[in-house]
Amino acid sequence: MVASECAPVAKAGGLGDVVFGLSRELELRGHAVEIVLPKYAGMRHEDVYGLTIDYHDLWVPWHGTTVHCSVWFGYVHGRKCFFIEPHSGEGFFDRELLYGYPDDVDRFTFFSKAALEYLYKAGKRPDVIHCHDWQTGLVPVLLYEQYGHVMPEQRVCYTIHNFRHQGLTGPHVLWSTQLGRPDDFLDRDRLGDDQEFRAVNLMKGGVVYSNFTTTVSPNHAGEARFGDGGDGLGPTLGTHQVKFGGVLNGVDYDIWNPEIDPFLPARYSAEQLEGKYEAKRRLRERLWMRDTYSPIVAYVGRLDEQKGMHQVHHALFYALERGAQFVLLGDGLHQGINGHFRHLKHYLNDNPDCHLEIGYDEELAHLIYAGADMLVVPSMFEPCGLTPLIAMRYGTIPVVRAVGGMVDTVFDRDFSDRPHWQRNGYTFHQSDNTAIESALERAFGLWFDYPGEFRQLMHNAMRSDYSWARPGQDYVNIYDHIRHK
Template sequence: MKILFASSEATPLIKTGGLADVAGSLPTALNHIGQDCRLILPGYPDVLEKAENLTKLATLEIAGEKSPVHLLKGSSGPHKVPLYVVDAPHRFKRPGNPYLSPEGVNWPDNAERFSLFCHAVAELATNRIEHDWVPDVVHANDWQTGLIAPLLSMEKKRPATLFTIHNLAYQGLYDQATFQRLGLPDHLWSYHHLEFHGQLSFIKGGIALSDRVNTVSPSYATEIKTAEFGYGLEGLLNHRKDHFTGVLNGIDYHAWDPLTDKHIYTPFSVERFSEKRKNKLALQREYGLPEDEHIQLLGYIGRLVDQKGVDLILQILPGIMDAGVQMVMLGSGNKDLEHALEKISNRYHSRVGVYIGYDESLSHRIEAGCDCFLMPSRFEPCGLNQMYSLRYGTVPIVRRTGGLADTVVDVNPSTLANGSATGFVFENADASSLWGAVEHAINFYRRSSTDWEILARTGMQQDFSWEASAQHYLELYQTAMDEPGL
């Protein structure tokens, strides 16, 4: 099957979040099971620098764009995933990240930037460039690719389309003047297509006009069909329920393997679990904390935003400190949260280590060195860090929501008895509930090192590799081809 995978980011070329991990891993997994999956990305500076063997394939004529737009071809990453790059320097050659300026503000022409990208994908998908490869299906991801299905829906002959929602909170909303400025056909300004309460909604276009729609965990698929999590799109998602499903993300077990990970201090495995403590001591040293393998060490990696429950962590940090536990954190985001964490780190410098920013190598060392990993998310479409944590014997403490609910089995008498427990799960998004789970983890850790090792090693033996997820996606692609949803 020929699959064109459209994304606004993908590891190892460009990353701001979990979408990049998926876009970097799923095409590889699909190719490993005999498919022909190719990735297409915007031509950011990092992509142009890190992609291999880029050559010009075509010059594209994109309506409304006066500057040249070129389509390049090359490959990405150690697995040499075939890659197309939409090279439009006037839209993508900028400092900052794919969506924000260096000052942390949305680029004012983001609508134009990703509209251009969607038009370029449609050009390739319908073979208007006379290329020798035409996809059977286009797999679009998140709002930045939301116009691809609407554009393809107007073609007499087109590939099947799948649209994946990685986070419904980010929708690509713009005013009607932007819709008109993008030169989109008038009929798409409709309640059934792109219009959403008087605004242009990129993500609604992907949901409304793709043959199939999915999101990244079964629980999140259920949650976003409700008013609490649906952001006003729950009605459309329920309308499309027969064409909408949840497929749990996998993780790249080649990049995340404690036995072969080049980023960590000492390799370890289920059979060599005792070596994990050396990673803990080294991580304590790296963060300037007292080195003591017996002090329980908690970790957090992620965006510093309310969605992730970082404010809840801040509320219970004094209690964690009073309990004699250490905490290390890695992330960036809300400036108030950044400042609050730096302040508490200065106050409890022997207990809390904070790194503001992102460091991929350090994220591996945190996963390898910590005893527990905190993910108190208010909502979490899938989440990857809890799966990385399980892989590295770092017991997750999570809220029962989205993919966290689908991947972590709570420690309780029955799950301990049947050997299925892998972490600590709490219900409500408040500091009291989070503290209850953390306190449970602290007491369990101190009660028996043997029981703790059994719990951690059980997590390490879970299988969240991409192979099973890739097979589910293959079935979705086939269904989209056999039974178009429009």
Template sequence: MRILQVSAEIFPLLKTGGLADIAGALPAALHEAGCDVRVLLPGFPAIVAGLRNPSPVGAFVMPWGEMVEVVYGDLPALARGDMQQGAYVLLAPGLYERPGNPYEDANKQPYGDNHRRFAALGQAAAHLAHGMDSLWRAQLVHSHDWHAGLASAYLKLWADRGATRVPSVFTVHNLAYQGIFGPQYFGDLGLPGEAFHVQGMEFHGQLSFMKAGLFYASHITTVSPTYAREIQTPEQGCGLDGLLMARRDALSGILNAVDDTVWNPASDALLEQNFDARHMAGKAINKAMLQGAMGLAIEPDAPLFAVVSRLTEQKGLPLVLAGLDEIVSRGGQLLVLGSGDTWLEQAFTERAKTHAGRVAVKLGYDESFAHRVFAGSDVTLVPSRFEPCGLTQMYGLKYGSLPLVRRVGGLADTVVDSDLETLEDRTATGFVFDAFDETAYRKAVRRAFALYHRKAEWNRVRQTGMKLAFDWATAAGHYTQLYQRLIQE
């Protein structure tokens, strides 16, 4: 099967969140499953710099008159053995040649022409599916999140109604980010008037790229089974639950996986010392080095809690702030790595000053350091209000940092709470709480301390988590079955 994957970012070339990890790992897994996969990406500077041997494929003009050139090459950073990852990249300097964050300016404000930048991405997908490249034509287009949501609309509403129908899969990574734009921009999209309708991409008088993907895709997937159910409810549906309920027969959840070539403590070159579930001495070395590097007291018996996250309310960071004294007063330590809302950045920074040696903060995104945090910490905190899948808790499990999570979305699908029953049958892998409030969170923290002081049980739970397999072969198998059915239909 010839599959075109469409995304705005891809690891390791460009990453702002978990979307890039999935976009980078899924093509290789699909190749292993027998698919011929190519990726389509905007020509952001980091992506253009990572493209080798680009050659022209074609070009098209957007409604406002801007020419978008499509080139094809390969991405050495995504190569696996003899497999080279082919990539189509859009060259439009006026749209994409901007430093820093691909979506926001230096003041953290979305670029005013984001609707144009990502409309071009969706339209390029439709051109490639309808023969722009005379040497390769996709049988199915798989697009990710709102940035690529218009791909499904352009495919469904392709002007040549006599053309071969090309099915599409649209994956929702986070329904809360919807790509909402004013109706005055509809003319820039080049879609027929029927698309600006409640039975289309219109959303409370606005344009929603997310809704376009949900409405026009042949099939919708989310990144965990529980999240697929949750987004059909008013609480988690972000105003789109009615549409998702109506399309429930074309909606499924496929759990994300972890790329073992990147996230594996036994072979991770970024660690001070490698380790695995049977040989854990290296974890203690990583913990001591991490404590020293971040100005924390080097105390091997102090449980080290870690946050590796965007600093937003969605991720439950206000709960972590409110419960920080619970950790410090019991002799624990807290390390925070991330960036986000200014008030959270400032609050954590102030608490680090107040609790020197017990609390440390490193603001900003640092992929390499994140590996060291998982390897050196004892508990990974992910107390999210909602969480489509979450990769952080999976990384924590693999690196022996027990996840403390809220029972929601993919967190509910991947972490088993440590209680008397699960400790007895040896299925426990972390700590899970239900209500999104300070009381429930603090109780989970206290349970983590209680288990930490029972070393034999702690080590057993940690070992169970490290042995779990969140493998891409399983996820790729689900996707290929879905692709085959849609292509045959």
């Protein structure tokens, strides 16, 4: 694995969870897995065991010269991780945050080059190099164009988690990585962006040069190819359709599992639900909410335009109007949205039926997943959608917009063509207020009027299997396919 994140040591979002969870599943299946990451100054060192220098003097060709790097090794909750630390004036990874800097493209272009140089110099010859998102899109390009003569047997699987960020940059990256030949690489059949003149598209390079490209759900693969889900990459995905597909992400049930969760006041299962009601009581107690006979609706996630925050806002007031309670846990980089919900928090401060927590608290997140009755996810787009998968494990019913991976995982109790025992939530299709109202109204009606049937829906949700077992096998099949090409 070559990636910019791996939970919990370096995590900004779902990518980190995927890299850790998939690596663990592959190891359980008997495969040797090593993860190559940048050595961020702000990474969680407490989650690395036995951190030590693995390779002292790695000299990486860069801008007509070489940059001295050290490579560290350590175990991250059992996963073998190698951390590349460049010693250069740019201080590429000597920073507080993982992303968000003007030179992000240079930082991760260098990391991609350094990762391959390390594999080459250290004599590592994995069957498959699995890289992720635009940050490592240049890995298959460099492997084929520069390292192919010394690493001819290695194959690349490339996974796109978010098409919105594609690593658009100028031709200077071709010179800094010593690829050169801008007239060749800026061709539309290679790295040339389809919309922006003479722009290099790193994600496009990953698609063109990898042996297989995946995205994080089958439905999102279709949205990317045939709709606007690919943000301009649809034609390229069509050209390379024989090596493109969707594999649903999994959830790590060693972390998100009410039967073993250390953050809960009492453990519970689909057969023994009493612990869920204790979690609900404890959640209200912790957030100073009224203890009453009503459902709790929750939102857990980034405060971001992608997440449909206008519908989250509406769901909050609609829930209160219908006699329900509402809990929000989230933060984001969008100042306007953050400011709006901070204002709401102040406005609703004395309301005993809601609580808005602006920020992220891991322990509180676990308690909300367990203590809530419903989770709203009204995303504008959602490649996979891990939060409804986690919620279902805790018996919390997802109320989601039918986009991306949520089409593959949440099946409407009233309208799905699935058997009744497979129906596990509520879905809606439009992005207006009426749409989320209609889904919540059906959920509230079941909770208030037919509690036994709502409890059966909880059972269905908890028995839905979204572990890494199936996607792990899917990836092994892909690896075997590209190894023998």
